[in-house]
Amino acid sequence: MTALKDRAYWLDKARQLRIEGRAFIEGAYVDARSAETFSSYSPVDGALLAPVALCAGSDVDLAVGAARRSFEAGVWSGLAARERKAVLLKWAALLEAHTEELALLESLDSGKPIADTLGGDLPGTIYCLRWFAELIDKVHGEVPATDPHFFGTVTQQPLGVVAAVVPWNYPLLMAAWKFAPALAAGNSVVLKPSEKTPLSALRIAALAMEAGLPAGVFNVVTGDGAVGRFLSLHVDVDCIAFTGSGRVGREIAQNAAATNLKRVWLELGGKSANIVMADCPDIAQAARSAAAAIFANMGQVCSAGSRLLVQRAIVEPLLRELLPAADDYLPGHPLDPGSVTGAIIDAVQFERVCHYIDIGKQEARLLKGGQPLSQIDAGAYLEPTIFLAEDASARIANEEIFGPVLVVIPFDTLEEAIAIANQTEFGLAAAVWSSDLATIHTATRQLKAGTVWVNCYDELVDMNFPFGGFKESGNGRDNSAHALSKYTELKSTIMRCS
Ligand code: NAP
Ligand code: MG
Secondary structure, three states, X not given: OHHHOOHHHHHHHHHHOOOOOOEEEOOEXXXXXXXXXXXXXXXXXXXXXXXXXXXXHHHHXXXXXXXXXXHHHOOOOOOOHHXXXXXXXXXXXXXXXXXXXXXXXHHHHHOOOHHHHHHHHHHHHHHHHHHHHHHHOOOOOEOOOOOOOEEEEEEEEEOOEEEEEOXXXXXXXXXXXXXXXXXXXXXXXXXXXXXXXXXXXXXXXXXXXXXXXXXOXXXXXXXXXXXXXXXXXXXXXXXXXXXXXXXXHHHHHHHHHHOOOOEEEEEOOOOOEEEEOOOOOOHHHHHHXXXXXXXXXXXXXXXXXXXXXXXXXXXXXXXXXXXXXXXXXXXXXXXXXXXXXXOEOOHXXXXXXXXXXXXXXXXXXXXEOOOEOOOOOOOEOEOOEEEEOOOOOOHHHOOOOOOOEEEEEEEOOHHHHHHHHXXXXXXXXXXXXXXXXXXXXXXXXXXXXXXXXXXXXXOOOOOOXXXXXXXXXXXXXXXXHHHXXXXXXXXXXXXXXX
């Protein structure tokens, strides 16, 4: 019945929260060795939430050292898969038991609406953890056919120390997409959350200990980008799994190449095309879905449908449905259970989005929104914004804005739509709306994207589907059994038997 609790309930609960801001290394909360902290503010109203440990290279060394020792000692990596599974399931149960507290912490730290964190981020995180826990004792090796004098196996072994560097838009969920498969596979993990949203990662570390994860197996180091850089340069880190911007992803890959060639997995940005053909089965539904695709989570979604490609014959009817549908995503106070969207993460991101809106006004037609909303609280709130761009080469039609800004681009033929969809450097997601099987088949095959939806958008609640990008949207995939393989090495063992 949590959905019915009102803003006063959450505000009261927020006042009672005891927020942990220390790093978590080798099973204990610790200050940065320098004792330095940074301030974690809430995007909801700009209030100070907690001082948080500002880790430096020496703290990263401690965390990586703890992870390495735990890995080599075999306290986790050496357990039977079903024993690791039992601990991870217990951790998931503890996360579930603390859903309200964690959802509140996540909303306060990120500005996301409480309905989203309660209904999306937390259940998604728990589902991910359970899914990989359940998978791990069902993964088998291979026994290739060989010369009868030999017997051989192909097995997967954990890599060792996995560093996870994650962004602020789904703080806990993006972290879980890395640490769940990495831990399930038997690795030890050092997690670096964004300095903008470090609090939920710190809180779940205590629950990991309570669940029975041995000390050193799961560590959380807090601080700014420098902490991620230390991890990418660290020669005792075997793998770095990253979600974030292309700029930082490139730097991480370079640092890995310059040091120990640690494995690098990158989930980067997107500028995903949502293509609506004139024979779309339901224009109103396509419009509502298109609004959700870009305005949910204030547009701060890597797979957001930020480009709406509409076949010219239905531009007018689609816009008639789309413009009012956008009003469903007007932001509200994040702790009001009725709010569908909340605050932009911080002033920097807010300025960035506003800058793109200014660019958009020069190169396209503003159809809706574009204004900040100051009446909610002291945080940064922005209207859902829609542009119509006749020119598909406009900057707002190609660069990732990462905010509530939709660009509608008319086109004439399917061929043209696919060319526009594929013209950016990204390739994370795409969608096509049509009633024609040949159109759907052509589009799904030709769209260069890791996920393609047909007559829907953003349906990715199932962990069985890999998630990630073509081209400069990254490499490797989160979720699914494929993600487990990212955190293992294949070993061929060949025995002469006779
Ligand atoms: P970001 O600036 O790249 O930051 C991501 C993470 O990297 C943060 O923890 C950040 O720490 C850290 N970092 C910053 N500089 C670093 C460096 N030099 N070396 C190592 N780590 C460093 O990205 P963001 O602005 O937080 O997130 C937005 C981007 O993420 C968008 O491009 C979006 O599309 C992408 N994203 C992709 C996916 C996906 O699955 N493909 C999902 C979500 C988001 P600090 O925050 O403390 O600086
Ligand atoms: Mg914050």
